[in-house]
Amino acid sequence: MNDIHNLNGDFIYIIGDGGIGFQTLNTQLPENSMLSITKAIDVYGADGVEVDVQLSKDLNLVLFHDDRLETSTDGYGYVYEYDLAELHEFKYNRDIHANLFIDEHIVSLEAVLQKFSKQKIKPQLHLDLRSWLYDSSLYNSTGFFSVYASKIVDIINKYQYYEYTYITSGDINLLKELSQQDASLKLMIETNQISWAIEQIQENGWYGILANNYNISKQDIKYAHSQGIRVVVFDIKTQPNQVKAVNKHPDFIITDNISQLQQILYN
Template sequence: MTLIFAHRGYSAVYPENTMKAFREAEKAGADGIELDVQLTKDGEIVVIHDEKVDRTTNGRGHVKDLTLKELRKLDAGFHKKKIFSNHEPIPSLVEVLEWMRTNEMICNIELKNGVYPYEGMEDKVINLIREYEMKERIILSSFNHYSIVYCYRVAPEIETAPLFSEGLYMPWIYAQSIGAKSIHPKYTIAKNELIQMSEDYGIAVRPYTVNKEKEMHRLISTGCAGLITDNPVIAKKIREVYE
Protein backbone atom coordinates (compact mmCIF):
# COMPACT_ATOMS: atom_id res chain seq x y z
CA MET A 1 0.00 0.00 0.00
CA THR A 2 1.23 3.49 -0.89
CA LEU A 3 1.58 5.51 2.31
CA ILE A 4 0.43 9.13 2.29
CA PHE A 5 2.72 11.74 3.83
CA ALA A 6 1.31 15.21 4.45
CA HIS A 7 3.87 17.70 3.12
CA ARG A 8 4.66 20.18 5.91
CA GLY A 9 1.44 18.83 7.42
CA TYR A 10 -1.95 19.35 5.77
CA SER A 11 -0.48 22.45 4.13
CA ALA A 12 -3.07 22.77 1.34
CA VAL A 13 -5.45 24.18 3.97
CA TYR A 14 -3.51 24.91 7.18
CA PRO A 15 -0.36 26.97 7.87
CA GLU A 16 2.62 24.85 6.82
CA ASN A 17 4.93 23.23 9.38
CA THR A 18 2.69 24.04 12.36
CA MET A 19 1.22 21.73 14.98
CA LYS A 20 -2.21 22.66 13.59
CA ALA A 21 -1.20 21.34 10.15
CA PHE A 22 0.23 18.14 11.67
CA ARG A 23 -2.82 17.45 13.84
CA GLU A 24 -5.16 18.06 10.91
CA ALA A 25 -3.08 15.68 8.76
CA GLU A 26 -3.60 12.98 11.37
CA LYS A 27 -7.37 13.71 11.45
CA ALA A 28 -7.46 13.56 7.65
CA GLY A 29 -6.09 10.00 7.75
CA ALA A 30 -2.54 10.61 6.51
CA ASP A 31 -0.08 7.84 7.39
CA GLY A 32 2.69 10.30 8.09
CA ILE A 33 3.92 13.86 7.93
CA GLU A 34 6.88 15.53 6.27
CA LEU A 35 8.58 18.48 7.97
CA ASP A 36 11.73 20.59 7.73
CA VAL A 37 14.23 21.41 10.46
CA GLN A 38 16.73 24.22 11.01
CA LEU A 39 18.86 25.34 13.93
CA THR A 40 18.23 28.46 16.05
CA LYS A 41 20.84 30.90 17.30
CA ASP A 42 20.84 29.09 20.65
CA GLY A 43 21.19 25.65 19.07
CA GLU A 44 17.58 24.43 19.25
CA ILE A 45 15.93 22.44 16.45
CA VAL A 46 12.89 24.17 15.00
CA VAL A 47 10.41 23.13 12.33
CA ILE A 48 10.45 25.63 9.45
CA HIS A 49 11.15 25.30 5.72
CA ASP A 50 12.87 28.53 4.72
CA GLU A 51 16.19 29.82 6.05
CA LYS A 52 14.36 33.11 6.71
CA VAL A 53 11.12 33.60 8.64
CA ASP A 54 9.77 36.27 6.25
CA ARG A 55 7.55 34.13 3.99
CA THR A 56 5.76 32.00 6.59
CA THR A 57 5.53 34.31 9.62
CA ASN A 58 4.94 37.93 10.64
CA GLY A 59 8.65 38.30 11.43
CA ARG A 60 11.81 39.07 9.50
CA GLY A 61 15.32 37.64 9.51
CA HIS A 62 17.21 34.36 9.44
CA VAL A 63 16.31 31.41 11.66
CA LYS A 64 19.99 31.06 12.59
CA ASP A 65 20.07 34.62 13.95
CA LEU A 66 17.07 34.24 16.26
CA THR A 67 16.73 32.34 19.54
CA LEU A 68 14.00 29.77 20.16
CA LYS A 69 12.24 32.24 22.46
CA GLU A 70 12.28 34.93 19.77
CA LEU A 71 11.04 32.51 17.11
CA ARG A 72 8.22 31.25 19.33
CA LYS A 73 6.81 34.78 19.53
CA LEU A 74 6.27 34.86 15.75
CA ASP A 75 2.99 33.76 14.20
CA ALA A 76 3.44 31.00 11.62
CA GLY A 77 -0.26 31.25 10.76
CA PHE A 78 0.00 34.95 9.95
CA HIS A 79 -0.53 34.58 6.19
CA LYS A 80 -3.67 32.50 6.67
CA LYS A 81 -5.18 34.87 9.22
CA LYS A 82 -8.46 35.11 7.28
CA ILE A 83 -9.06 31.43 8.02
CA PHE A 84 -7.31 30.99 11.38
CA SER A 85 -7.32 33.59 14.09
CA ASN A 86 -5.22 31.64 16.60
CA HIS A 87 -1.53 32.35 17.06
CA GLU A 88 0.39 29.42 15.53
CA PRO A 89 3.96 29.30 16.85
CA ILE A 90 6.89 27.75 15.01
CA PRO A 91 7.16 24.28 16.61
CA SER A 92 10.32 22.79 18.05
CA LEU A 93 11.18 19.25 17.00
CA VAL A 94 10.70 18.22 20.65
CA GLU A 95 7.09 19.41 20.48
CA VAL A 96 6.45 17.28 17.38
CA LEU A 97 8.04 14.18 18.93
CA GLU A 98 5.96 14.68 22.10
CA TRP A 99 2.83 14.78 19.94
CA MET A 100 3.95 11.66 18.06
CA ARG A 101 3.80 9.75 21.35
CA THR A 102 0.00 10.13 21.11
CA ASN A 103 -0.34 8.49 17.68
CA GLU A 104 1.19 6.04 15.20
CA MET A 105 2.26 8.58 12.58
CA ILE A 106 5.48 8.21 10.59
CA CYS A 107 7.60 11.34 10.25
CA ASN A 108 9.93 12.32 7.43
CA ILE A 109 12.38 14.89 8.82
CA GLU A 110 14.07 16.89 6.09
CA LEU A 111 17.38 18.37 7.22
CA LYS A 112 17.53 21.87 5.71
CA ASN A 113 21.30 22.23 5.69
CA GLY A 114 22.01 22.93 2.04
CA VAL A 115 22.34 26.73 2.38
CA TYR A 116 23.75 26.89 5.93
CA PRO A 117 25.62 23.78 7.13
CA TYR A 118 24.22 24.07 10.70
CA GLU A 119 27.11 22.38 12.47
CA GLY A 120 25.97 19.60 14.81
CA MET A 121 22.36 19.57 13.63
CA GLU A 122 22.43 15.92 12.53
CA ASP A 123 23.68 14.76 15.94
CA LYS A 124 21.04 16.81 17.76
CA VAL A 125 18.25 15.36 15.61
CA ILE A 126 19.55 11.80 16.00
CA ASN A 127 19.90 12.20 19.79
CA LEU A 128 16.27 13.33 20.03
CA ILE A 129 15.06 10.43 17.87
CA ARG A 130 16.89 8.02 20.17
CA GLU A 131 15.68 9.78 23.31
CA TYR A 132 12.05 9.51 22.18
CA GLU A 133 12.60 5.94 20.88
CA MET A 134 11.23 6.88 17.47
CA LYS A 135 13.80 5.20 15.22
CA GLU A 136 11.17 2.90 13.65
CA ARG A 137 8.94 5.86 12.76
CA ILE A 138 11.42 8.41 11.39
CA ILE A 139 12.97 8.86 7.96
CA LEU A 140 15.78 11.38 7.60
CA SER A 141 16.00 13.07 4.19
CA SER A 142 18.03 15.90 2.69
CA PHE A 143 19.24 17.40 -0.58
CA ASN A 144 22.60 17.49 1.21
CA HIS A 145 23.70 13.92 0.61
CA TYR A 146 26.87 14.34 2.68
CA SER A 147 24.53 14.95 5.61
CA ILE A 148 22.54 11.80 4.80
CA VAL A 149 25.71 9.70 4.65
CA TYR A 150 26.84 11.16 7.99
CA CYS A 151 23.48 10.25 9.56
CA TYR A 152 23.74 6.68 8.25
CA ARG A 153 27.27 6.29 9.67
CA VAL A 154 26.32 7.69 13.07
CA ALA A 155 22.88 6.06 13.30
CA PRO A 156 22.50 3.14 10.87
CA GLU A 157 19.29 2.14 12.67
CA ILE A 158 17.46 5.24 11.33
CA GLU A 159 16.24 5.13 7.72
CA THR A 160 17.76 7.71 5.38
CA ALA A 161 16.47 8.96 2.02
CA PRO A 162 18.36 11.25 -0.37
CA LEU A 163 16.19 13.93 -1.99
CA PHE A 164 16.82 14.84 -5.60
CA SER A 165 15.09 16.89 -8.27
CA GLU A 166 17.24 15.94 -11.28
CA GLY A 167 17.30 12.64 -13.13
CA LEU A 168 19.71 10.24 -11.44
CA TYR A 169 21.01 7.20 -13.32
CA MET A 170 20.02 3.96 -11.53
CA PRO A 171 19.15 5.71 -8.25
CA TRP A 172 18.56 2.36 -6.52
CA ILE A 173 22.27 1.54 -6.95
CA TYR A 174 23.22 4.98 -5.64
CA ALA A 175 20.91 4.56 -2.63
CA GLN A 176 22.44 1.18 -1.80
CA SER A 177 25.95 2.66 -2.08
CA ILE A 178 25.23 5.28 0.61
CA GLY A 179 23.26 2.98 2.91
CA ALA A 180 19.88 4.58 2.16
CA LYS A 181 16.78 2.35 2.28
CA SER A 182 14.69 4.80 0.26
CA ILE A 183 14.78 7.69 -2.22
CA HIS A 184 12.62 10.82 -2.41
CA PRO A 185 12.67 12.06 -6.01
CA LYS A 186 10.66 14.98 -7.41
CA TYR A 187 7.49 13.42 -8.85
CA THR A 188 8.26 14.64 -12.39
CA ILE A 189 11.37 12.45 -12.57
CA ALA A 190 9.81 9.48 -10.72
CA LYS A 191 9.01 7.55 -13.89
CA ASN A 192 7.16 4.25 -13.57
CA GLU A 193 10.23 2.22 -14.57
CA LEU A 194 12.38 4.00 -11.96
CA ILE A 195 9.82 3.22 -9.26
CA GLN A 196 9.48 -0.44 -10.25
CA MET A 197 13.23 -1.06 -10.53
CA SER A 198 13.94 0.67 -7.21
CA GLU A 199 11.19 -1.22 -5.40
CA ASP A 200 12.45 -4.50 -6.96
CA TYR A 201 15.88 -3.74 -5.49
CA GLY A 202 14.33 -3.12 -2.07
CA ILE A 203 14.60 0.67 -2.22
CA ALA A 204 11.39 2.45 -1.24
CA VAL A 205 10.33 5.36 -3.47
CA ARG A 206 8.35 8.31 -2.06
CA PRO A 207 8.01 11.09 -4.65
CA TYR A 208 7.39 14.73 -3.65
CA THR A 209 5.29 17.04 -3.91
CA VAL A 210 2.37 15.23 -5.55
CA ASN A 211 -0.71 17.46 -5.80
CA LYS A 212 -2.10 16.59 -9.25
CA GLU A 213 -4.77 13.89 -9.12
CA LYS A 214 -3.53 12.34 -12.37
CA GLU A 215 -0.06 11.91 -10.85
CA MET A 216 -1.52 10.44 -7.65
CA HIS A 217 -3.33 7.82 -9.77
CA ARG A 218 -0.13 7.00 -11.68
CA LEU A 219 2.09 6.68 -8.61
CA ILE A 220 -0.36 4.66 -6.52
CA SER A 221 -1.13 2.30 -9.43
CA THR A 222 2.62 1.88 -10.04
CA GLY A 223 3.02 0.78 -6.42
CA CYS A 224 5.42 3.32 -4.96
CA ALA A 225 6.00 2.98 -1.21
CA GLY A 226 4.66 6.42 -0.44
CA LEU A 227 3.91 9.86 -1.78
CA ILE A 228 4.35 13.29 -0.25
CA THR A 229 1.45 15.69 -0.84
CA ASP A 230 0.02 18.98 0.40
CA ASN A 231 -3.46 17.43 0.31
CA PRO A 232 -3.73 14.07 2.13
CA VAL A 233 -7.55 14.06 1.81
CA ILE A 234 -7.49 13.87 -2.00
CA ALA A 235 -4.62 11.34 -1.97
CA LYS A 236 -6.52 9.11 0.47
CA LYS A 237 -9.67 9.16 -1.72
CA ILE A 238 -7.63 8.19 -4.77
CA ARG A 239 -5.83 5.43 -2.87
CA GLU A 240 -9.20 3.93 -1.90
CA VAL A 241 -9.88 3.33 -5.61
CA TYR A 242 -6.94 0.89 -5.71
CA GLU A 243 -7.58 -0.91 -2.39
Protein backbone atom coordinates in the same frame (compact mmCIF):
# COMPACT_ATOMS: atom_id res chain seq x y z
CA MET B 1 -7.44 1.04 -6.15
CA ASN B 2 -5.98 -2.48 -6.23
CA ASP B 3 -2.83 -4.16 -7.53
CA ILE B 4 -0.23 -1.95 -5.89
CA HIS B 5 3.21 -3.57 -5.98
CA ASN B 6 5.83 -2.05 -3.74
CA LEU B 7 8.09 -2.82 -0.78
CA ASN B 8 5.50 -1.91 1.89
CA GLY B 9 3.47 -5.05 1.49
CA ASP B 10 1.77 -3.53 -1.59
CA PHE B 11 0.49 -0.59 0.34
CA ILE B 12 1.14 3.14 -0.28
CA TYR B 13 1.59 5.34 2.78
CA ILE B 14 -0.06 8.77 2.60
CA ILE B 15 2.09 11.58 3.98
CA GLY B 16 0.77 15.12 4.46
CA ASP B 17 3.02 17.84 3.03
CA GLY B 18 3.93 20.07 5.98
CA GLY B 19 0.72 18.89 7.68
CA ILE B 20 -2.47 19.15 5.64
CA GLY B 21 -0.59 20.76 2.74
CA PHE B 22 0.90 24.10 1.86
CA GLN B 23 -1.18 27.13 2.72
CA THR B 24 -3.76 28.20 0.13
CA LEU B 25 -7.28 29.65 0.18
CA ASN B 26 -8.56 26.16 0.85
CA THR B 27 -5.72 24.90 2.98
CA GLN B 28 -5.76 27.80 5.35
CA LEU B 29 -3.24 26.60 7.91
CA PRO B 30 0.47 27.42 7.67
CA GLU B 31 2.67 24.48 6.71
CA ASN B 32 4.80 23.05 9.53
CA SER B 33 2.48 24.57 12.16
CA MET B 34 1.30 22.35 14.99
CA LEU B 35 -2.35 22.77 14.03
CA SER B 36 -1.70 21.72 10.45
CA ILE B 37 0.32 18.69 11.56
CA THR B 38 -2.29 17.69 14.15
CA LYS B 39 -5.15 18.02 11.68
CA ALA B 40 -3.35 15.87 9.09
CA ILE B 41 -3.05 13.03 11.58
CA ASP B 42 -6.10 13.41 13.82
CA VAL B 43 -8.77 14.69 11.41
CA TYR B 44 -7.66 13.27 8.07
CA GLY B 45 -5.96 10.13 9.31
CA ALA B 46 -2.78 10.51 7.24
CA ASP B 47 -0.09 7.88 7.82
CA GLY B 48 2.40 10.64 8.56
CA VAL B 49 3.62 14.14 7.82
CA GLU B 50 6.64 15.56 6.05
CA VAL B 51 8.17 18.56 7.87
CA ASP B 52 11.11 20.87 7.17
CA VAL B 53 13.83 20.95 9.82
CA GLN B 54 16.28 23.75 10.61
CA LEU B 55 18.65 24.33 13.50
CA SER B 56 18.18 27.36 15.78
CA LYS B 57 20.98 29.48 17.26
CA ASP B 58 20.80 27.54 20.55
CA LEU B 59 20.93 24.24 18.59
CA ASN B 60 17.30 23.18 18.80
CA LEU B 61 15.55 21.58 15.85
CA VAL B 62 12.81 23.81 14.52
CA LEU B 63 10.16 23.23 11.87
CA PHE B 64 10.24 25.88 9.17
CA HIS B 65 10.17 25.66 5.39
CA ASP B 66 11.40 28.95 3.95
CA ASP B 67 14.94 30.27 4.01
CA ARG B 68 13.93 33.55 5.66
CA LEU B 69 11.43 34.14 8.44
CA GLU B 70 9.74 37.21 6.97
CA THR B 71 8.32 35.31 4.00
CA SER B 72 5.71 33.63 6.19
CA THR B 73 5.99 34.96 9.76
CA ASP B 74 6.30 38.26 11.61
CA GLY B 75 9.98 37.50 12.25
CA TYR B 76 12.94 38.77 10.25
CA GLY B 77 16.12 36.99 9.25
CA TYR B 78 17.13 33.34 9.44
CA VAL B 79 16.10 30.64 11.90
CA TYR B 80 19.76 30.15 12.91
CA GLU B 81 19.92 33.76 14.12
CA TYR B 82 17.43 33.13 16.95
CA ASP B 83 17.08 30.92 19.99
CA LEU B 84 14.14 28.53 20.21
CA ALA B 85 12.31 30.70 22.76
CA GLU B 86 12.53 33.68 20.40
CA LEU B 87 11.36 31.60 17.45
CA HIS B 88 8.35 30.41 19.46
CA GLU B 89 7.27 34.05 19.67
CA PHE B 90 7.09 34.47 15.89
CA LYS B 91 3.60 34.08 14.51
CA TYR B 92 2.76 32.78 11.09
CA ASN B 93 1.32 35.48 8.83
CA ARG B 94 -2.42 35.87 8.66
CA ASP B 95 -2.38 36.66 4.98
CA ILE B 96 -5.18 34.38 3.95
CA HIS B 97 -8.40 35.94 5.07
CA ALA B 98 -9.96 33.04 6.96
CA ASN B 99 -6.65 32.63 8.68
CA LEU B 100 -7.06 35.98 10.44
CA PHE B 101 -8.04 34.32 13.67
CA ILE B 102 -5.47 31.54 13.61
CA ASP B 103 -2.69 32.07 16.10
CA GLU B 104 0.05 29.64 15.06
CA HIS B 105 3.68 30.02 16.02
CA ILE B 106 6.88 28.32 14.91
CA VAL B 107 7.23 24.97 16.67
CA SER B 108 10.11 22.68 17.54
CA LEU B 109 10.55 19.12 16.31
CA GLU B 110 10.55 18.05 19.94
CA ALA B 111 6.99 19.39 20.46
CA VAL B 112 5.78 17.23 17.58
CA LEU B 113 7.65 14.17 18.85
CA GLN B 114 6.22 14.67 22.34
CA LYS B 115 2.74 14.49 20.86
CA PHE B 116 3.38 11.66 18.37
CA SER B 117 5.24 9.43 20.81
CA LYS B 118 2.17 9.30 23.10
CA GLN B 119 -0.22 8.18 20.36
CA LYS B 120 -1.41 4.61 20.06
CA ILE B 121 -0.92 4.55 16.30
CA LYS B 122 2.41 6.27 15.76
CA PRO B 123 2.42 8.62 12.74
CA GLN B 124 5.39 8.57 10.40
CA LEU B 125 7.66 11.59 10.53
CA HIS B 126 9.47 12.48 7.33
CA LEU B 127 12.19 15.03 8.04
CA ASP B 128 13.35 17.21 5.16
CA LEU B 129 16.69 18.64 6.29
CA ARG B 130 17.45 22.21 5.22
CA SER B 131 21.18 21.54 5.03
CA TRP B 132 22.19 24.90 3.53
CA LEU B 133 20.78 27.09 6.29
CA TYR B 134 23.50 27.69 8.86
CA ASP B 135 25.68 30.51 10.12
CA SER B 136 28.76 30.37 7.91
CA SER B 137 30.64 32.67 10.30
CA LEU B 138 30.42 29.92 12.95
CA TYR B 139 30.68 26.73 10.91
CA ASN B 140 31.99 25.30 7.72
CA SER B 141 29.66 22.73 6.17
CA THR B 142 31.47 19.78 7.79
CA GLY B 143 31.27 21.32 11.23
CA PHE B 144 27.62 22.21 10.80
CA PHE B 145 26.68 18.76 9.52
CA SER B 146 28.33 17.17 12.53
CA VAL B 147 26.28 19.31 14.97
CA TYR B 148 23.08 19.07 12.92
CA ALA B 149 23.34 15.27 12.64
CA SER B 150 24.04 14.82 16.33
CA LYS B 151 20.96 16.85 17.27
CA ILE B 152 18.79 14.74 14.98
CA VAL B 153 20.20 11.47 16.30
CA ASP B 154 19.75 12.66 19.90
CA ILE B 155 16.12 13.59 19.52
CA ILE B 156 15.09 10.44 17.64
CA ASN B 157 16.88 8.41 20.27
CA LYS B 158 15.28 10.37 23.10
CA TYR B 159 11.78 9.54 21.87
CA GLN B 160 12.73 6.14 20.47
CA TYR B 161 11.11 7.09 17.19
CA TYR B 162 13.47 5.22 14.87
CA GLU B 163 10.82 2.99 13.37
CA TYR B 164 8.65 5.92 12.26
CA THR B 165 11.25 8.48 11.24
CA TYR B 166 12.48 8.94 7.66
CA ILE B 167 15.24 11.46 7.02
CA THR B 168 15.73 13.12 3.66
CA SER B 169 18.43 15.37 2.30
CA GLY B 170 19.82 16.24 -1.09
CA ASP B 171 23.28 16.55 0.46
CA ILE B 172 25.27 13.34 0.34
CA ASN B 173 27.77 14.55 2.94
CA LEU B 174 25.05 15.25 5.49
CA LEU B 175 23.57 11.80 4.91
CA LYS B 176 27.02 10.26 5.34
CA GLU B 177 27.47 12.14 8.62
CA LEU B 178 24.07 10.94 9.86
CA SER B 179 24.84 7.41 8.80
CA GLN B 180 28.17 7.56 10.59
CA GLN B 181 26.56 8.78 13.80
CA ASP B 182 23.72 6.25 13.73
CA ALA B 183 23.59 3.46 11.17
CA SER B 184 20.02 2.53 12.10
CA LEU B 185 18.46 5.73 10.69
CA LYS B 186 16.25 5.45 7.63
CA LEU B 187 18.05 7.80 5.26
CA MET B 188 16.78 8.90 1.88
CA ILE B 189 18.37 10.90 -0.94
CA GLU B 190 16.37 13.68 -2.54
CA THR B 191 17.28 13.65 -6.20
CA ASN B 192 16.14 13.46 -9.77
CA GLN B 193 19.15 11.37 -10.83
CA ILE B 194 17.71 7.99 -10.07
CA SER B 195 20.56 5.74 -11.30
CA TRP B 196 23.15 7.75 -9.36
CA ALA B 197 20.96 7.71 -6.25
CA ILE B 198 20.56 3.95 -6.41
CA GLU B 199 24.35 3.53 -6.56
CA GLN B 200 24.82 5.82 -3.54
CA ILE B 201 22.14 4.05 -1.54
CA GLN B 202 23.60 0.63 -2.27
CA GLU B 203 27.11 1.81 -1.47
CA ASN B 204 26.09 3.36 1.87
CA GLY B 205 23.34 0.99 2.93
CA TRP B 206 20.65 3.70 3.01
CA TYR B 207 16.90 3.37 2.82
CA GLY B 208 15.44 5.09 -0.22
CA ILE B 209 14.89 7.91 -2.70
CA LEU B 210 12.75 11.03 -2.54
CA ALA B 211 11.87 12.21 -6.04
CA ASN B 212 9.56 14.73 -7.65
CA ASN B 213 6.61 12.94 -9.21
CA TYR B 214 7.33 14.63 -12.56
CA ASN B 215 10.90 13.32 -12.67
CA ILE B 216 10.53 9.66 -11.84
CA SER B 217 8.91 6.99 -14.00
CA LYS B 218 7.16 3.77 -13.14
CA GLN B 219 10.17 1.91 -14.55
CA ASP B 220 12.55 3.86 -12.30
CA ILE B 221 10.50 2.91 -9.25
CA LYS B 222 10.26 -0.70 -10.34
CA TYR B 223 14.03 -0.82 -10.74
CA ALA B 224 14.58 0.80 -7.32
CA HIS B 225 12.25 -1.78 -5.78
CA SER B 226 14.15 -4.59 -7.48
CA GLN B 227 17.23 -3.30 -5.64
CA GLY B 228 15.36 -3.24 -2.32
CA ILE B 229 15.15 0.59 -2.31
CA ARG B 230 12.03 2.44 -1.16
CA VAL B 231 10.67 5.41 -3.14
CA VAL B 232 8.87 8.51 -1.90
CA VAL B 233 7.27 10.82 -4.47
CA PHE B 234 6.22 14.42 -3.82
CA ASP B 235 4.75 17.56 -5.45
CA ILE B 236 1.33 15.97 -5.77
CA LYS B 237 -1.90 17.84 -5.19
CA THR B 238 -4.37 17.49 -8.03
CA GLN B 239 -6.39 14.36 -8.60
CA PRO B 240 -4.81 13.53 -12.03
CA ASN B 241 -1.33 13.82 -10.52
CA GLN B 242 -2.33 11.66 -7.59
CA VAL B 243 -3.63 8.97 -9.95
CA LYS B 244 -0.41 9.17 -11.98
CA ALA B 245 1.64 8.84 -8.79
CA VAL B 246 -0.39 5.88 -7.50
CA ASN B 247 0.01 4.11 -10.84
CA LYS B 248 3.79 4.23 -10.42
CA HIS B 249 3.47 2.15 -7.22
CA PRO B 250 5.74 4.16 -4.93
CA ASP B 251 6.04 3.27 -1.25
CA PHE B 252 5.06 6.72 0.03
CA ILE B 253 3.26 9.71 -1.49
CA ILE B 254 3.73 13.17 0.00
CA THR B 255 0.63 15.13 -0.91
CA ASP B 256 -1.11 18.45 -0.31
CA ASN B 257 -4.50 16.75 -0.54
CA ILE B 258 -4.66 13.87 1.91
CA SER B 259 -8.34 13.01 1.74
CA GLN B 260 -8.50 13.07 -2.03
CA LEU B 261 -5.64 10.57 -2.17
CA GLN B 262 -7.38 8.41 0.43
CA GLN B 263 -10.45 8.43 -1.76
CA ILE B 264 -8.39 7.26 -4.75
CA LEU B 265 -6.72 4.50 -2.75
CA TYR B 266 -9.56 3.24 -0.57
CA ASN B 267 -12.85 3.88 -2.37
